[in-house]
Amino acid sequence: MDKTAAYREPGFFTKKIMNPFVLVMMRVGLSVWGSRILEVRGRQSGMPRRTPVNLLDIEGRQYLVSPRGDTQWVRNARADGGRLALILGRRRDERIAQELSDSEKSPILRAYLRKWKMEVGIFFDGVTADSEEEDVLRIAPDHPVFLLSAAGI
Numbered sequence: 001m002d003k004t005a006a007y008r009e010p011g012f013f014t015k016k017i018m019n020p021f022v023l024v025m026m027r028v029g030l031s032v033w034g035s036r037i038l039e040v041r042g043r044q045s046g047m048p049r050r051t052p053v054n055l056l057d058i059e060g061r062q063y064l065v066s067p068r069g070d071t072q073w074v075r076n077a078r079a080d081g082g083r084l085a086l087i088l089g090r091r092r093d094e095r096i097a098q099e100l101s102d103s104e105k106s107p108i109l110r111a112y113l114r115k116w117k118m119e120v121g122i123f124f125d126g127v128t129a130d131s132e133e134e135d136v137l138r139i140a141p142d143h144p145v146f147l148l149s150a151a152g153i
Helices: 012-027 072-079 106-124 133-142
Strands: 035-041 048-058 061-065 083-088 091-099 145-150
Touching: 035 072, 048 072, 048 083, 048 106, 061 106, 072 083, 106 133
Parallel strands: none
Antiparallel strands: 035 048, 035 083, 048 061, 061 145, 083 091, 091 145
């Protein structure tokens, strides 16, 4: 696990228009292609921090991928032992996130890019779901990936 992945800050359009729109949709219970509100405890303040994320389902397992790298939610989840919540409308799912090693990420990154390439492809340095394995492995350290399980398991 590389814990020094770069961070790519969202631009004006994402911060001021898209994220607020997606958050409103999820608060009323409408998911956009698996989107959820991720809630993690702030590592310094201890206060809940929320951000929209894309929840990826693969063969009955659920994953979170950070296309922007070592984001605040990634750091907060690591600091809180992987504890987080996924929220959609009034439904709140408590989860534990286990970070995958770089060598385990390839199939998850490929599935993520297949599903959300139009939204996040720019953050993957030209790598696509169909890229050579060496290219996917090259960018793996820059994109934290977490396997989710139910809290308490």
